[in-house]
Amino acid sequence: MIAGTPQPPYFAAIFSSQRTDGEHGYGAMAERMVELAKSQPGFLGVESARDAEGFGITVSYWRDEAAIAAWKAVGEHAVARRLGREQWYAAFRLRVCRVEREYGQGPA
């Protein structure tokens, strides 16, 4: 679902990943991380899509870089990231960026 976000500037964390084969508890943890992120200060929204070949992009939106840093420091999130590196992802990339402008059409 498209996230409704405020007027730029704000920040985005683009997480691109290729899943390994097998579930290994991934689905439950991914859902939990979305719920946990939503409860963090400065969280603005999240969008996520993964295709049939296991390639996925999740973009989370944040008020500022401090909010992203605080989210990174949450203990349960750190545990999930470690499991991600060890088990769930054959490869991943995290890019932190500043959203400068946006436009669109239809419901967010």
Added chain:
Amino acid sequence: MIAGTPQPPYFAAIFSSQRTDGEHGYGAMAERMVELAKSQPGFLGVESARDAEGFGITVSYWRDEAAIAAWKAVGEHAVARRLGREQWYAAFRLRVCRVEREYGQGPA
């Protein structure tokens, strides 16, 4: 597939969209747009995922904002965007941002 990108800063165009039902020539045009984007000056890479419910995220990476503006001005791309607004997308959002930092693991 994860895009190999240079050291930040560079720019990203995050395109999030919900497809309408039906094909309407979408697949062929989407492939053509990726090929056309790759031939543009300042293009750095592209990543794309769409799920079974028709929600997708495509992130294209560019050297600077001028490269994004030039890509937007390409005639064939403008035609595709018009068809997107009229036929292919129930909703979409385009966010232009400056990538500040990145890290990852595994093959790009």
